[in-house]
Amino acid sequence: MRVLRFSMVLTVFLFALLPALVGLVLGALFYAQYIFTHLFGAQADQPIEWQNATNTFLLTIMHGGVMYGALSLIIGIVAAFLLDKGMDHAKRLLFSVGAAGLTAIWADVTVGFTGSVTFIFTIALFSYYLAVMWWSVPIEQRTVPRIFAEKDSPKQSDDL
Numbered sequence: 520m521r522v523l524r525f526s527m528v529l530t531v532f533l534f535a536l537l538p539a540l541v542g543l544v545l546g547a548l549f550y551a552q553y554i555f556t557h558l559f560g561a562q563a564d565q566p567i568e569w570q571n572a573t574n575t576f577l578l579t580i581m582h583g584g585v586m587y588g589a590l591s592l593i594i595g596i597v598a599a600f601l602l603d604k605g606m607d608h609a610k611r612l613l614f615s616v617g618a619a620g621l622t623a624i625w626a627d628v629t630v631g632f633t634g635s636v637t638f639i640f641t642i643a644l645f646s647y648y649l650a651v652m653w654w655s656v657p658i659e660q661r662t663v664p665r666i667f668a669e670k671d672s673p674k675q676s677d678d679l
């Protein structure tokens with residue numbers, strides 16, 4: 520059972536930032552792949568166009584943050600409440616599959632994404648699962664207060 524590592528506000532902020540972080544990693548991989556193919560691969564005889572490589576890197580970061588940021592913010596709010604109650608392995612996996620499914624649907628519906636929806640689903644599944652793992656701790660290591668702690672404690676009467 521894993522629970523919140525950080526406060527609710529920081530957890531939601533990190534989830535909202537997650538698509539830009541994933542875009543940063545993917546952009547760096549695209550950049551490295553472009554450079555590698557122009558140095559050693561099939562396009563080794565062509566000159567490296569540094570502007571195109573840099574634009575791809577920057578657009579991948581911006582695309583992740585702008586296109587998926589709002590959806591990830593909503594998913595982060597849901598995740599914060601679920602982590603407050605605690606999530607076991609099956610719930611984390613189910614949450615990640617659901618969030619990845621929503622991300623794939625979001626990509627198709629919002630802008631008519633023409634790339635691989637399977638790729639989007641896989642990257643989202645991997646990133647949401649890792650995010651829940653990194654931004655949560657076992658219940659005995661919890662240091663932040665529960666969101667609805669007063670609801671769980673018995674009512675105190677004001678009778679004197």
